[in-house]
Amino acid sequence: MTELKALLFDTFGTVVDWRGSLIADFTQWAQGKNVMGDWVALVDAWRGAYKPSMDAVRKNPERGFLTLDELQRQSIEPLAASLGIKGLTAKDYDYLTSGWHRLDPWPDSVPGLTRLKTKFIIGPLSNGNVGLLVDLAKHSGLPWDVIMSAELFRHYKPDPETYLGSAKLLGLAPAQVMLVAAHNDDLAAAQKVGLKTCFVPRVTEYGPHQVHDFKADGDWDYVVRDIVDLAGQLGC
Amino acid sequence: MTELKALLFDTFGTVVDWRGSLIADFTQWAQGKNVMGDWVALVDAWRGAYKPSMDAVRKNPERGFLTLDELQRQSIEPLAASLGIKGLTAKDYDYLTSGWHRLDPWPDSVPGLTRLKTKFIIGPLSNGNVGLLVDLAKHSGLPWDVIMSAELFRHYKPDPETYLGSAKLLGLAPAQVMLVAAHNDDLAAAQKVGLKTCFVPRVTEYGPHQVHDFKADGDWDYVVRDIVDLAGQLGC
Structure with missing residues (x-):
């Protein structure tokens, strides 16, 4: 009954390179529009606002659940202003927010997932x-079989509803599901409620600002070099 | 804003041949187990119990939402008894219920969906x-991008929550989504809440018991021969 059946992947940072993709996307877009701005600083500040914005959803349930798109759209406008980026329209901010829909994978992601x-x-x-x-x-x-999202559970990771809700929707026991992530805190929360765990290091995720997750710091079921390595270790 | 972005497919009957698949599956299984039974009659009776069992969920919300697997598991045991099929264990009934997870597609489904x-x-x-x-x-x-299920909305089709909930999860307006179905009543419910509609005839779905859905009987946006024909009509 505990045969591994499903692999669920943290996505931002683990499967796709959000930082490199957003910086490249915004730099190219700004050149076309002739808008000046420190896009590297904006992307880093934006990511800094990411966890606090989800915490606010968690702590204020009376506001209802807001999607990540909604949270990102709310946070970018004041961040751009604080960085002196001027003259952007609402449509421009919508475009920047939709950058999270256009992130590129790490080189091993598609080959590994396909296997x-x-x-x-x-x-x-x-x-x-x-x-x-x-x-x-x-x-x-990305050749996914199913899309599991915080939105389905109206809870953000690391709330247990997300891990347990995913297993339940698949009709599986938690131990038949493994979370694959580049973030030790995500794996700790999944392990606590019975999922299997796999750490994959993404040591350039935060660029020069990376301060943690250089290596596995828990007792995870698998520690792999990348997603292709995981495919090899699982006999695919 | 009303450019078509997503195609959602009714599945049982429209994409997969539930009747032919279940009859073949059960007949082969029974030969291996040396169990006697009229598997054709069981499959047809089971499908007859399908809509009433979902109506019971709709009319008795205090019972909570039961999944289709749960409903099918509940209904098969008394149906088998009424057809004189004897000696099946709980595990056997679990196996028969899981037959709905092993249905084969119509020949045009995978080529059409891939396009x-x-x-x-x-x-x-x-x-x-x-x-x-x-x-x-x-x-x-089946090369799906996303799985939309009544279970996500805790409502069964043709409740409007299913069609509108799917569009909302995709971040799309209802008119950017088209339901493709072999059942006119499903299309009518989708059209009523603003989705586009496509009828694909599956005139052998119910075998000799087919009494409706031989042809389109509403003002649908597309009427196609099969899913490959739809791909051609949509320029894929």
């Missing part, structure tokens, strides 16, 4: 909303 | 639960 899909159910388990994750898969050719 | 996926988001929109639909896709090679 894993032959033997396992594969899907994201991400704080991104469903539409974002579907667009991302179309953009990058 | 449509190049241009559109494609997914089931089915009363089957998420785990069932994922297993079905793995079994038959």
Whole structure:
């Protein structure tokens, strides 16, 4: 009964390179529009606002659940202002927010997932909303079998509802599902409620600002070099 | 804003041949077990219990939402008894119920969906639960981008929550989503809440018991011969 059946992947940072993709996307867009701005600083500040914005949803349930697209759209406008980026319209901010739908995968992601899909159910388990994750898969050719999103559970990771809710929707016991992530805190929360765990290091995720997750710091079931290595270790 | 972005497919009957698949599956299984029974009659009676069992969920919300797997498991045991099928264990009934996870596609389904996926988001929109639909896709090679299931909305089709909830999760307006179905009543309910509609005839779905849905009987946006024909009409 505890045979591994499904692999769920943290997505931002683990499967796709959000920082490199957003910086490249915004730099190119700004050149076309002749808008000046420190896009590297904006992307880093934006990511800094990511966890606090989800915490606010968690702590204020009376506001209702807001999707990641909604949270990102709310946070970018004041961040751009604080960085002296001027003259952007509402449509421009919508475009920048939709950058999270156009992130590129790490080089091993698509080859590794394609091999894993032959033997396992594969899907994201991400704080991104469903539409974002579907667009991302179309953009990058991620061959998911199913889309698991915080939006389905109206809870953000690391709330237990996300991990347990995903197993339940698949009709599986928690131990038949493994979370694959580049973030030790995500794995700790999944392990606590009975999922199997796999750490994959992404040591350039935060660029020069990376301060943690250089290596596994828990007792995870698998520690792999990358997703292709995981496919090899699982016999795919 | 009303450019078509996503195609959602009714699944049982429209994409997969539930009747032919279940009859073949049960007949082969019974030969291996040396169990006697009229499997054709059982499959037809079981399908007869399908809509009433979902209506019971709709009319008795205090019971909570039961998945299609749960409803089918409840209904098969008394139906088998009424047909004089004897000696089956709980595990046998579990196996027969899981037959809905092993249905085969109509011959045009996979080639048509593969072409449509190049241009559109494609997914089931089915009363089957998420785990069932994922297993079905793995079994038959259905190349879905996303799984839309009654289970996500805790409402069965034709309740409007299913059609509108699917569009909302995709971040799309209802008119950017088209339901493809072999059942006129499903299309009528989708059209009523603003989705586009496509009828595909499956005139052998119910075998000799087919009494309706031989042809389109509403003002649908598309009427096609099969899913490959739809791909051609949509320029895929």
